[in-house]
């Protein structure tokens with residue numbers, strides 16, 4: 001198949017994209033999926049110079065999205081949640097690119113396919129080469145999940161109404177619970193952004209937010225740190241366990257707060273004296289990241 005375009009201009013992705021990140025006001029069809037760190041993978045979808053450059057730099061939505069993705073990457077790394085990047089190749093052979101050329105022209109050039117510096121992977125092994133909308137197509141994403149017993153995928157990046165949505169759908173069809181992060185994805189317009197969230201929440205996944213995910217992960221980190229301090233197994237500590245009963249005295253509270261600070265969890269000591277359970281501390285606003 002050999003598509004030659006006479007005029008590529010009307011297939012290019014529009015440049016100068018700028019819109020306020022829409023507030024997700026919808027409801028998820030599924031409400032009981034969670035993201036334990038040992039069963040979750042964080043996907044950073046196509047945050048490559050070529051695609052990110054379509055946004056107005058240092059403006060909404062991309063400034064907020066980049067910041068939130070960076071926060072989630074930091075949280076994931078501190079919890080041992082694998083971070084996986086998808087990235088499309090440059091100067092694609094028309095035979096390989098096939099129908100994408102009809103929709104999007106010749107696609108990215110090799111010089112523009114790097115992951116943006118602000119979100120750089122720590123190792124090339126974190127990066128999967130992606131040829132189609134879905135990050136599952138012709139990649140080892142499903143093996144990366146299955147081989148480590150992980151069945152939850154947190155999806156961030158661009159574009160929400162294209163590859164992020166396609167990836168969430170294919171996750172669902174592979175029995176993987178997909179979580180699309182409302183303020184860590186972006187598209188061409190606020191409407192397209194919202195459409196992606198609405199479709200995923202109604203048909204194949206859960207819409208979450210950076211704050212919600214960080215609170216869930218903060219809870220997991222507090223459990224891990226408290227268990228280490230009390231020399232018990234994490235499974236013995238629930239979010240509503242009275243940690244005083246488990247031996248967490250005031251000195252150890254201070255130690256726990258300091259240990260958590262080192263792990264990037266903001267759990268000020270004054271919050272902790274409001275109650276003896278992790279859920280009471282989370283209610284005070286303990287989160288991971290800034």
Ligand SMILES: C=C(O[C@H]1C=CC=C(C(=O)O)[C@@H]1O)C(=O)O
Nearest residue numbers: 046104107133158159162163164
């Ligand atoms: C960022 C994505 O790339 C696709 C969307 C627009 C243009 C594309 C291209 O030029 O190859 C990709 O097919 C995505 O899948 O969300």
